[in-house]
Amino acid sequence: GAVVSQHPSRVICKSGTSVKIECRSLDFQATTMFWYRQFPKQSLMLMATSNEGSKATYEQGVEKDKFLINHASLTLSTLTVTSAHPEDSSFYICSVLRFGLRYSYNEQFFGPGTRLTVL
Amino acid sequence: KNEVEQSPQNLTAQEGEFITINCSYSVGISALHWLQQHPGGGIVSLFMLSSGKKKHGRLIATINIQEKHSSLHITASHPRDSAVYICAPEETSGSRLTFGEGTQLTVNP
Numbered sequence: 001g002a003v004v005s006q007h008p009s010r011v012i013c014k015s016g017t018s019v020k021i022e023c024r025s026l027d028f029q030a031t032t033m034f035w036y037r038q039f040p041k042q043s044l045m046l047m048a049t050s051n052e053g054s055k056a057t058y059e060q061g062v063e064k065d066k067f068l069i070n071h072a073s074l075t076l077s078t079l080t081v082t083s084a085h086p087e088d089s090s091f092y093i094c095s096v097l098r099f100g101l102r103y104s105y106n107e108q109f110f111g112p113g114t115r116l117t118v119l
Numbered sequence: 120k121n122e123v124e125q126s127p128q129n130l131t132a133q134e135g136e137f138i139t140i141n142c143s144y145s146v147g148i149s150a151l152h153w154l155q156q157h158p159g160g161g162i163v164s165l166f167m168l169s170s171g172k173k174k175h176g177r178l179i180a181t182i183n184i185q186e187k188h189s190s191l192h193i194t195a196s197h198p199r200d201s202a203v204y205i206c207a208p209e210e211t212s213g214s215r216l217t218f219g220e221g222t223q224l225t226v227n228p
Contacts (some may be wrong), residue, residue, distance in 0.1 A: 112162075
């Protein structure tokens with residue numbers, strides 16, 4: 001299967017600072033990546049769909065000015081949490097979409113996640 | 120919006136037992152994913168299926184599109200199977216996933 005990396009795996013920051021999380025597709029070029037957030041004891045929630053070369057599509061309730069997404073290349077998408085607050089502390093996971101090959105439909109490959117703690 | 124229900128929420132088993140986790144969803148889908156999340160948080164995709172049945176080692180996944188229901192089975196369960204198992208239907212309209220709440224499986228030696 002494809003390999004997706006995230007960096008950093010864990011980050012602790014002070015309230016008010018910005019944090020950038022990288023998601024890389026190591027095996028193939030991806031025009032579409034997804035960003036998810038998971039609070040403790042809860043399921044994953046889709047935050048936004050990142051499209052290479054165009055603006056990200058955000059889910060309802062997700063502030064696009066607070067969670068900046070940049071899909072700068074076909075192998076890299078970044079999520080920047082701006083002016084982070086303790087309530088932004090969460091587990092952030094990206095996934096990479098590969099269109100159509102083996103099964104004639106799309107496959108998603110998940111990154112290992114980034115645990116953000118805002119003090 | 121696709122409503123996803125998984126059962127049970129928590130499951131404790133003895134090593135060697137046969138495990139079944141169920142997933143029901145409310146709207147049409149193009150495929151359904153079963154994911155495994157370990158305590159560290161990393162997610163592994165176990166299966167993606169759109170019909171019938173798939174088997175990988177001790178894991179079996181089935182889906183009934185008409186009944187909007189899928190099951191994940193683990194045969195000869197082992198303590199290393201302890202994890203959260205998540206059902207995630209993929210909407211017909213695209214590749215967005217809707218996630219179930221997950222089933223916490225604990226297999227005791």
